[in-house]
Amino acid sequence: MTADLRGAGVRDLGLDEPSRAGDRASLRRTNLGLVLRLLRDAGPRPRTQIATETGLPKATITNLVAELVELGLVREGEAARDGAVGRPSRTLEIDGRAVCGIGLEISADRLSLVALDLRGEVAVEHRVAHDARADGPDRVLDLAAETIRATRRTLQAQGRRPVAITVAAPGVIQRDSGVVSYAPNLGWRDVNMIGGLRERLGRGCPPVHLENDAKLGAIAEYLVASAADIHDLIYVTGETGVGGGIISDGRLLRGSAGFAGEIGHMRLAGEGGECACGRRGCFETLVGLNALLSHAAAPGDPVRDVTVDLEERLAELKRRADEGNPATLAAFDKIIDSLGLGLAALADILNPRAIVLGGYFAYFGEHIIDRVQDELAVRVMAPDAGGCTVMASTLGFSAAARGGALLSLDHVYRDPAGIQPDSL
């Protein structure tokens, strides 16, 4: 299954349109989404232009716009003149003030939340350090629910409300049932993520969805890349776990059962180190955060203390690297060599236009990116690495949470009238 994302924005994430029966009410809901997406993708414009571009009668557009304004999703903007003569008419634009989509990423060492308004602007961003493996699912779900409640209060103070929550989890997830089947880096099996959150948030909580973290990161990165006309990319997370999200010809690749992109568990080192998944020699054991930290620092070194915020630890490593600390630079050499090995294999198979490195790879971008590009040039069969450019994510550690927030907002763009009243 794929989801078509091609275009200037996240066009289609594979969600259902509200229209099924083809009756008048569902047709109206479909048309509400059509108008809202047009304003998102093509920018502010007057009613007459919307009528021309959608092929809908002007009176219908007037009614649809009135409903979108009522829902707080659209507002009137600048006055624009339709032609050389005639009175100017007001343009309509997306209104970012009323609703937000929430993305919540659960990773091994932290919980990250991003709330984006309907225009894609950050309304709330929050990060809490934790140890998911030691805390276990119940405590992590408690913390997640508490963070969502606090966010909801902040949004309420801004006059906004959350319309959906998308949880980003590492490993193998079941989107339909909302269950994290197997997340080796969290040490979790069969955790009912959506059920657990709904139970804690109580009745009236906005719809909650679940998706793999790297796929959401890829969605967030694709929004950036598509503006540069890049429609084939691989997003690689560099964290405790190493995940991948693949966009091929503008589509998010999910695979037959939704597991495409588990690149961290390609077995590249034969009888190499033991992986969290129980096997040996996975790509993740070579280039994951723990590999970097164990190459760079002895046990007991503060950069290996999981109770300290990750970015603080990385800042210390960055300071060492910038000073030319031999152990840190030697650790980077090993990581770069292994990244070359795994990414060249992916580039040979998928021929991406870009490989976007996220997480710690991006954090140490100036030490890593150019050298990984050189590795690809040597290792990939096609000339010039098949035209593939290696780049650092500009979204930092919030890419998956941001992708989750975008996916949450996509529900509004699919079915604006489906927004549920907020009574969290």
Ligand SMILES: [Zn+2]
């Ligand atoms: Zn593995």
